[in-house]
Amino acid sequence: MEKTEPVRRPEPRHAVLAVHAHPDDESLWTGGLLARSADAGRPTAVVTCTDGELADGGSFAAPGVRTKEWGEALRVLGVTSSAMLPYRDSGRHGQGAGSLCAAPFDVVVADLVEQIRVLRPTAVVTYDAAGASGHLDHIRVHRATLAAVEAAAVPFLLPSHGPAWAVESLWLVTAPSSLVGHAAAVGLQPADVPSTPDDRITVSLDVRPWLATKWAALRCHASEFERGASVSAFTDPTLRELGLGTESFLHRPGPGAPADGGVPAL
Numbered sequence: 001m002e003k004t005e006p007v008r009r010p011e012p013r014h015a016v017l018a019v020h021a022h023p024d025d026e027s028l029w030t031g032g033l034l035a036r037s038a039d040a041g042r043p044t045a046v047v048t049c050t051d052g053e054l055a056d057g058g059s060f061a062a063p064g065v066r067t068k069e070w071g072e073a074l075r076v077l078g079v080t081s082s083a084m085l086p087y088r089d090s091g092r093h094g095q096g097a098g099s100l101c102a103a104p105f106d107v108v109v110a111d112l113v114e115q116i117r118v119l120r121p122t123a124v125v126t127y128d129a130a131g132a133s134g135h136l137d138h139i140r141v142h143r144a145t146l147a148a149v150e151a152a153a154v155p156f157l158l159p160s161h162g163p164a165w166a167v168e169s170l171w172l173v174t175a176p177s178s179l180v181g182h183a184a185a186v187g188l189q190p191a192d193v194p195s196t197p198d199d200r201i202t203v204s205l206d207v208r209p210w211l212a213t214k215w216a217a218l219r220c221h222a223s224e225f226e227r228g229a230s231v232s233a234f235t236d237p238t239l240r241e242l243g244l245g246t247e248s249f250l251h252r253p254g255p256g257a258p259a260d261g262g263v264p265a266l
C-alpha cells in the first residue's frame, strides 16, 4: 500500500490578531491584551480598517497625523505585525466616498481574508455585534471580520488571497453593563450606550498590570486628547483604572476550533 504523508498545517504566525476600525481603538479596547501577549512573548498583529481621516472631508487632525500616532502606539504595545486598510472614517452617519461603510461589503471581507491568511493568527479579536460602542464603523468591522474568519478557512474562496487559514477562536470585545452604568453615573456617557450583561461575558481580563503601557499607547494618540475626545476622561487615574483596567470579551468558536468544544485561553 502506498504511504501517504499527513497533511501538514503551517504554524500560526501570531497568537492574536486584533481587527479595529480607527487609530486609537487598538489601545482603548485591546491595549491591555496586546501588551500582556507581547510581555509573554506571544506575537500579536493589528489590522486597522481606516486611517481615521473623515470621509466627508472633515478631519480630526492634520493629514497623516493619526497614522503616525497609530504607529507609535503599536510600538508601545509591542505589536509584531500591522496593516492599515485603505478606507476612511465613516463618521457618525456612516457616509462619504471612500468610507468604510460606503465600501462594498465583499471587498472589505476580501481585504480581511487576505490579512488573516498572511498573518495566520490563532485567535482573532474584534468588536461585538454592537460595535462595542455603537459606532457604525465598528459594527461594520464586526460583521466583515466574522465573515472573513469563515471565508479565510475555505480553500476555494478567494484562492488568490492566500492559502486557507482556520482561526481557532474569535473574541468580541464588549462593554459590560456594570461599567456602562458606572460611567453614566459619573456623567462620562449616556446610559443608553450598548452593553452586555456582566453574566454573559466569557472573559474579563484584569489588565491593570499593563495599564501603564496601555495608557502610554493611548497617549500616543495626542490629537485625540487635543480635540477633547472621550478618551481624555481617562486622564483621571481613578476613571482610568475603572474604565481601562479590565477588558471584557465574548467567545465564539472559529472554524479551526478544537474538537473538544472547550473555550481556549485568551
Ligand SMILES: [Zn+2]
Pocket: 021, 022, 025, 135, 138
Ligand atoms: Zn473607533
